[in-house]
Amino acid sequence: MINVVIVDDHRLTAEGIASAINSTETARVTGIACSGKECRDNLVFWRPDIILLDISLPDMKGTDFCESLLKENPCLKIIGVSSHNAFSVIKHMLDSGASGYVLKNESTDVVIQAIETVLAGEFFISDETKAILNRPAHQQIHLTQREKEILWYITEGMTNAEIAEKIFLSPETIKSYRKNLLFKMDAKNTAILVKKSMELQLV
DSSP states (O other): OOEEEEOOOOOOHHHHHHHHHHHHHHHHEEEEEESHHHHHHHHHHHHHHEEEEEESSSSSSSHHHHHHHHHTTOEEEEEEESSSHHHHHHHHHHHOOSSSSEETOOOOOHHHHHHHHHTTTEEOOOHHHHHHHHHGGGGSSSOHHHHHHHHHHHTTTTHHHHHHHHHHHOHHHHHHHHHHHHHTTTTTTHHHHHHHHHHOOOO
């Protein structure tokens, strides 16, 4: 029996995936963690063969956690399971050492297939994920209308407070949008974010 650990800060989502996995004869979920720290603290007890890892964790980036886990446990297999469908985010996860990637809106059958494939030593990319990775360069970053609007204001040099006042949102909400834009576009800072948005003609 394959031991699986799920790391996801949305417990209801994690429990739903766990229930689907436990109903099969392929694998069993030995633990659910809502943060990187909780996962690390319990690894010795849960003894996973595979970790289903979300990218957005409350205490660290899933990509950073993936990389550090594999350095400490080279035999461990990690599959990214996330709602993030941006090219740069998926690529970053795979570059961090993940053996596969599945989107949360896909069926649990795809998750089971991913587990079996990865444990067999193969790489797994779902069809939907593959379609995203094969998009032309100018289509690889998908932004919502609100994200495009905020990105435009950022390229105009406006602060979070100024943008918030302009579109009637709180500065904290704008800060969260800015952080997500940096993540989606794999930009280390605002200057690189602006440069990439110009190059890709996103604004």
